[in-house]
Amino acid sequence: MATLHEQTQQRTITCHCKAIRLTFPPLREPANECMCSICRRYGALWAYYKVEEVQIEDDGNALEGYAWGNKVLSFNRCRHCGCMTHYSILRQTETEPEPRIAVNCRMMEREEYERLESEQSDGD
Numbered sequence: 719m720a721t722l723h724e725q726t727q728q729r730t731i732t733c734h735c736k737a738i739r740l741t742f743p744p745l746r747e748p749a750n751e752c753m754c755s756i757c758r759r760y761g762a763l764w765a766y767y768k769v770e771e772v773q774i775e776d777d778g779n780a781l782e783g784y785a786w787g788n789k790v791l792s793f794n795r796c797r798h799c800g801c802m803t804h805y806s807i808l809r810q811t812e813t814e815p816e817p818r819i820a821v822n823c824r825m826m827e828r829e830e831y832e833r834l835e836s837e838q839s840d841g842d
């Protein structure tokens with residue numbers, strides 16, 4: 719059971735039209751700007767969490783996913799506004815042994831986004 723203090727520390731992001739909302743703990747490390755072929759195109763800025771740490775809500779039909787190549791990751795976006803809010807892991811592999819959710823920090827409100835620390839990684 720989370721204490722009141724822990725609950726107030728929770729962070730949220732939404733897509734532009736607010737049909738999708740994610741709630742998750744504060745970042746534990748700098749957000750990761752991954753330069754792989756897909757994350758670079760999305761302009762994604764990731765914070766990684768265990769699946770059970772992230773609460774995902776949508777309006778009932780906003781979420782849709784894109785999986786490519788070996789179909790390990792699903793990049794999830796809003797059907798209405800097109801914002802890519804997070805990725806999830808569809809099946810476990812050697813490179814992704816743990817289920818996790820990566821939250822796209824570009825979806826933060828501007829005030830929080832501007833305070834964010836980030837690092838770039840190669841990704842390929």
Ligand SMILES: [Zn+2]
Nearest residue numbers: 733735796799
């Ligand atoms: Zn939306």
